Amino acid sequence: MSELDGCVALVTGGSSGIGEGASYALARHGAAVAVHGRDLAEAEGVAAGIRALGGRAIAVAGPIDVAQTSIDAVAATVAAFGRLDVLVTSAGIQRYGDAVSTTEALWDEVLDVNTKGVFLAANAALPVIRQSPGGSVVIVASVQGSASQANVVAYTTSKGALHSMGRAMAIDEAAYGVRVNTVSPGSVDTPMLRHSAAEWSDGTPEGVERTIANWGTAHALGRVASIDEVGEVIAFLSGSRASFITGSDVRVDGGLLARIAAALPEKE
Template sequence: MTQGEFAGSVALVTGGSAGIGAAAVRRLLEGGAQVAYCGTETAELPGASGTVLDVAEPAAVADWVTACAERFGGIDILVNSAGIQRYGTAEHTSDELWDEVFGVNVKGIFHACRAVLPHLRARGGGAIVNVSSVQAFVAQTNAAAYCASKGAINAFTKAMAVDHAHEGIRVNVVCPGSVHTPMLRWAVGLTADGRDTGELLGELGAAHPLGRVAEPEEVAELIAFLAGPRASFITGSEHRVDGGLLAVNAAEGPYRP
């Protein structure tokens, strides 16, 4: 980490109360940024300003962004980490479930980006980092809405990058593999059938060539790089942080170190 790399910067993080979002909040604070986050709850994140809101609600997001800009005097960085996981094939996904997933995972990012753009422009540029998933590239079974939402995030990221490059606004997307977060533990628990969650996480980690799932801080490090000045010529790009997961040829069977 470059000490003070975010000194004088103001960063907003959606989904910042847990998991990857909370790790991003801590990493940006360590770099010297002033940080505000929103989430479904507030968390113990000393030095950051937390707000409870639903990113699927455009007015709530717009009001939060405006309040942060007024409080801190501007905005330089937006990290979109809010997201939910739901299960179902296309045949067994209701309209309500589809809309719930897209409301948070896609429209939530759209709402935050739309609200923050004037503030980034006023600063002469800035950086947006969206959190997607390896499931934008490959599909897990029984997760049609989730996979579709992650593909949409990647496409939206590239569209924004092209539209706003001339304004000095960079937009990139991070695509994690399995990460040790509350959402992953919840998902693993759905099929535990009495088995130990730690054991199941170990089996999931074994599918990654590095032999484990990621820690949120490892994803946050990539987020911070893309948000910072060292990534000044990177925009519109997709960055996997997946422990080699997508490098494996599944036709050869599960990876075993």
């Protein structure tokens, strides 16, 4: 028997990237999964992949910064599977700019998707998750909620807010037996990372691979993560093995934030 047998999960942003890794990991551990994506065909592709492996999955779609999307997604999940135990929020976007070059429209776009979208999903899902005997919420944040690159003021702000939101929700939801944690990945091989690598390289396939490999060297393990590696941590936090973990942020960063930038000189 798998740990999440009988559980039902809704994964926002589950149609690609870390959300896709989480959707498959939850299904591997026995959960039925509602895969959300902005595009229905893309979400259905992941749901069909889960069903092809013998799992149970449906697809739901819509812009995550619109309240009705989460309301409809929760309703569709309950209609299909009869309950909802786990919410994973993984929908997110990356945009570049400092406090001068970032426009108000870009700021609103990032915060609406990355932060407001998580709140709206939780707002719709928690009344149902509170009825679960072992409810869990896992928020995909980022190491950039704790440290920052240059020129990502909106993105870093949005991810730092998720750390605070996760702690606040963990305190509030403890009364209902619902655990809330955040996961903070380092660099992960996702379409979003590859889009950024194309933007910051010559754009060729070789240039993208070189840039991703170079970013990997900043991690103590010397590489970027796969979506499955992050997905497995999300599945762990969703289940009973993590029954006394709440209000925590779990870094899945390959040692990125453990390393001090100043290196010791080579001995002669």
